[in-house]
Amino acid sequence: MTDRAAPSRVSRRSALVVFAVVTVLALGGVWAGRAADRSRTVSEAPKTAAAQREEGDRAADAGSAGGAAGELPGVRDCGFGEPVPEPKIITLTCANSGTVASDIHWDQYGRDQAEGTGVVQVTGGAGGTARTSFPARFTLLAPRIVDGRPAFTSLEVRYTGMTPVGKQTETYSIA
Amino acid sequence: MGIRGRIALAISSVTALAVVLLGVAVHHISGLERDRKAMSQQDEQLSSALQIYRRDGQLVLGAQLDAALPAPLAKAVAKGPRTYISGGEDPRVWAATRVGDRVLSVSTSFPKRDPLQKALDRALVVAGAATVGLMAVVAWFVAQGLSRRLRDSAASARRIADGGTPEAGAPGGRGRGRDEVAELERSVHAMAASLAARVEAEREFTADVAHELRTPVAGLVASAELLPHPRAVEMVQERAQTLRGLVEDLLEVSRLDAGVESAQLDPVELPSLVHGIVKRARGQRGVDDVAVEVVGEGRIVATDARRVERILVNILANSAKHGKPPIEVTVEGTRITVRDHGSGYPPDLVSQGPRRFRTAAPERGTGHGLGLTIAVGQAAVLGARLAFGTAPGGGAQAVLDLPEAVDGPEPGDQSGELRAPGP
Numbered sequence: 001m002t003d004r005a006a007p008s009r010v011s012r013r014s015a016l017v018v019f020a021v022v023t024v025l026a027l028g029g030v031w032a033g034r035a036a037d038r039s040r041t042v043s044e045a046p047k048t049a050a051a052q053r054e055e056g057d058r059a060a061d062a063g064s065a066g067g068a069a070g071e072l073p074g075v076r077d078c079g080f081g082e083p084v085p086e087p088k089i090i091t092l093t094c095a096n097s098g099t100v101a102s103d104i105h106w107d108q109y110g111r112d113q114a115e116g117t118g119v120v121q122v123t124g125g126a127g128g129t130a131r132t133s134f135p136a137r138f139t140l141l142a143p144r145i146v147d148g149r150p151a152f153t154s155l156e157v158r159y160t161g162m163t164p165v166g167k168q169t170e171t172y173s174i175a
Numbered sequence: 176m177g178i179r180g181r182i183a184l185a186i187s188s189v190t191a192l193a194v195v196l197l198g199v200a201v202h203h204i205s206g207l208e209r210d211r212k213a214m215s216q217q218d219e220q221l222s223s224a225l226q227i228y229r230r231d232g233q234l235v236l237g238a239q240l241d242a243a244l245p246a247p248l249a250k251a252v253a254k255g256p257r258t259y260i261s262g263g264e265d266p267r268v269w270a271a272t273r274v275g276d277r278v279l280s281v282s283t284s285f286p287k288r289d290p291l292q293k294a295l296d297r298a299l300v301v302a303g304a305a306t307v308g309l310m311a312v313v314a315w316f317v318a319q320g321l322s323r324r325l326r327d328s329a330a331s332a333r334r335i336a337d338g339g340t341p342e343a344g345a346p347g348g349r350g351r352g353r354d355e356v357a358e359l360e361r362s363v364h365a366m367a368a369s370l371a372a373r374v375e376a377e378r379e380f381t382a383d384v385a386h387e388l389r390t391p392v393a394g395l396v397a398s399a400e401l402l403p404h405p406r407a408v409e410m411v412q413e414r415a416q417t418l419r420g421l422v423e424d425l426l427e428v429s430r431l432d433a434g435v436e437s438a439q440l441d442p443v444e445l446p447s448l449v450h451g452i453v454k455r456a457r458g459q460r461g462v463d464d465v466a467v468e469v470v471g472e473g474r475i476v477a478t479d480a481r482r483v484e485r486i487l488v489n490i491l492a493n494s495a496k497h498g499k500p501p502i503e504v505t506v507e508g509t510r511i512t513v514r515d516h517g518s519g520y521p522p523d524l525v526s527q528g529p530r531r532f533r534t535a536a537p538e539r540g541t542g543h544g545l546g547l548t549i550a551v552g553q554a555a556v557l558g559a560r561l562a563f564g565t566a567p568g569g570g571a572q573a574v575l576d577l578p579e580a581v582d583g584p585e586p587g588d589q590s591g592e593l594r595a596p597g598p
Contacts, residue, residue: 028196028200032199048256048272051226052256052272077233089227100235102219
């Protein structure tokens with residue numbers, strides 16, 4: 001009896017091991033499948049949502065803040081409209097609108113010069129995962145009176161990491 | 176498959192499984208990360224494009240107004256800004272948001288096969304294959320060490336089983352390490368040593384008893400002849416003879432056990448030797464109805480005729496006592512087969528060989544189980560093989576295979592001495 005019982009116990013254990021392996025593989029497959037589906041679903045866009053909200057807030061503040069800010073030079077994006085002091089976003093290549101300085105935080109904003117950090121964004125290339133944003137330091141220079149109001153006319157961009165074009169420093173003429 | 180192969184296979188299989196699972200997980204997670212990164216970048220671009228569009232009414236960074244959106248995105252964008260990866264022939268990653276009544280969106284192509292991911296997959300396959308190969312080799316060597324130690328233990332146990340003595344001082348020298356195998360080695364060695372000691376004690380006991388009994392029994396036989404009553408003399412003599420036979424057998428067993436027996440090899444013609452043995456045996460110890468058949472040409476073999484006779488007579492006596500007539504003896508080449516027409520040898524005897532004082536007869540006094548033990552011992556001294564089995568058609572069958580004669584120039588030169596291989 002004993003020597004008949006041993007092989008059956010072994011085969012039961014093997015069956016258990018095979019079952020466990022198959023279960024793990026099946027669960028892994030289900031997880032992988034569900035995760036693959038997740039990537040095909042619509043996701044939220046938190047940064048755009050934040051930009052939407054910020055725009056609304058600024059519109060509400062516009063009336064009250066107008067007088068005090070008028071003293072400092074602003075930035076006329078691509079030469080359009082009124083100069084905006086401490087802009088969060090500046091178009092760099094106005095011809096094709098393919099390069100934009102955004103998320104700018106001004107460390108210092110004076111009458112002669114302003115300095116801040118942010119990212120330079122370029123139009124997404126082929127591949128979808130090619131890098132599209134490059135951290136940089138921005139310096140606004142050369143304030144002048146344009147259409148009766150003070151405005152900076154030059155922007156120097158110094159990339160702090162990778163660069164989109166190979167040059168570490170670029171100077172754009174704005175306004 | 177040996178334990179070495181099994182261990183190597185098991186470790187390699189587990190490694191392969193782990194590598195495959197890990198590879199699939201890494202591939203999958205890198206795919207998810209690529210999706211997430213692409214959507215986050217589109218979100219960032221849309222955020223910048225939205226700010227500029229609101230401020231200046233300009234479309235930057237490839238943003239479009241009221242472009243044809245994929246259906247799921249078009250539906251979801253009503254609830255707020257959304258990103259989406261579309262499938263189909265031209266997979267694209269999208270980000271879209273409402274601006275008043277209009278929809279601002281950016282999209283860029285998102286090929287399914289990413290060169291970076293392809294390179295990662297290739298690296299995973301190469302690293303996985305290398306790991307499995309390496310683990311198989313490592314497992315093989317680890318298992319080889321284990322297997323060698325187990326084989327050593329088994330060989331040591333087998334040596335004891337074949338009658339050898341356990342190696343002196345072996346547990347100290349061989350039981351290196353403190354793992355399970357070392358423990359097993361020590362246990363096997365201890366068991367072997369204990370068994371060997373017991374067997375040795377049994378052997379000595381048999382020899383001592385036989386030797387001590389011999390003298391009083393001889394005296395008893397001689398004294399019995401002096402008794403006055405003829406019937407009493409007959410009875411005492413008969414029992415004393417039986418007792419003497421038993422003592423002689425015991426002495427023979429103990430000599431065979433001690434391995435001091437050696438064969439005197441002389442060239443003999445096997446058929447005539449067998450005929451002579453059967454003739455002498457007929458009428459003794461119940462051997463009666465025996466027929467000898469010679470198949471093929473009679474062979475001359477170099478053997479010890481006295482020992483062959485001892486073997487054959489014991490087998491014949493056993494057949495006469497426990498089997499049924501007729502008993503058939505067949506000589507074919509160097510093989511002698513003895514069969515009867517009884518119920519055959521007990522299964523224990525066929526599988527394990529005869530054992531002293533073990534007999535198939537349920538009643539006591541019909542045999543002491545020494546006859547076949549002696550036959551096997553004598554066959555070992557001759558270098559012959561004696562096998563017990565069942566004859567075709569039923570009945571016990573014993574087959575004695577004598578060794579082929581050593582090729583010598585003259586039959587006379589074939590004589591020599593063959594030592595017993597030991598118990």
